[in-house]
Amino acid sequence: MKKLLLILSIIAITACSQQDPKEQIKHLNGYWQIEKVEIEKDSVMEYSLSPFIDYIEINDSIGFRKKLKPKIDGGFIKASNDAEKITARIEDNTLILYYSTPFDEWKEEVLEADEEELVVKNRDNKKYYYQRYKPLLSQDEEETQE
Template structure:
């Protein structure tokens, strides 16, 4: 009996610690995001030390875009005209981003969304871990960049 109570308490503690994404959090997705790692369902995870391409999200009133952008050393981004249309879908299970291009449609669930972290899950159970993009500092002098 004592073991059962301990297991139930441990389970409740784990469940209560998980942060659920709420609609009010969605504004945090706007901006530039860099992939930190990708966790696959059946193969080894992939860590990214440096990315040549970031994802840029701009969502307003549950509709928007996602673009791939290339950061430059002067703090700007190279951008092309290719973008994915994004629609936000709310369900009892969570918040989903529905993407559409001229060639395909797909969805990703928002698992985590904070000011500095974004985790998306696709239908293949692949998790994409993003961090908020910051300015590139190649000097290595420890000074923060603007």
């Protein structure tokens, strides 16, 4: 009986911890800053401050991702005129992002997406951890410095 309760508890916890892909897609839009890349379980590249951020915009499952360079005043400079086309699809209760450029096509599995964090896994099984971008100076800090 104890084993059955333990198994049911594990199943319930696992089922509750998986995010709903329809909810995940709602959190993708916006500015994201790379935090780290997990190349293998014991090999992680940390990014303390990246000069570029990703801007993602998806409407009705179609959108794009662009690289931007943040400015000190809170604005942005386009890193290039290129944008990666994104198509978001839910497959087997998992959110998959399909990317395409004139040069390549690939997909990433969304492992986690909420207001503050985005985690995706690419075709090489590398996990990319992003955090919601926050400008170095907030609007309040800029006003107090003037």
